Amino acid sequence: KGKEILVESDTPKKKKLQEQIDAQMARELEEQQEREDLRMNE
Template sequence: TPKKKKLQEQIDAQVARELEEQQEREDIRMNEQIARDTEVARIYAEEEIQGMTFEEIEAKFAEVWKQVEDFIHMGSKEKVERLKRKGLNLEKEQVKKQKSSEEAPETKTS
């Protein structure tokens, strides 16, 4: 069995090398695609801006800047607080529904 173990180790090492090479090729391909996409986006942005006045560009910039400023990261404290408040509101509504459903049979029997 030592020969089998040695053979298996060689096979494992070969497979690991091949997987690493494949991952490296994929990373290179992905980086090239990202570079191409970035260049295309830059070209489109330049073409869009070419025919615009300064005021139009400024308005577009202000709109995008507001979106950036309004963005709240998923892990932020505000997001957690917002979810907590929503949870409390849902619990209150459930309690109200539960109370009203408990009261409903009583009015029918009276």
């Protein structure tokens, strides 16, 4: 039973970290898309 509690308290941290990574990836993808759009417009 001790392990279950450990896993539960560990999950929110991992989820938050994953959300931060997803947000960063999304930002980078958007920036990349904008650069490609600018290149096409030239």
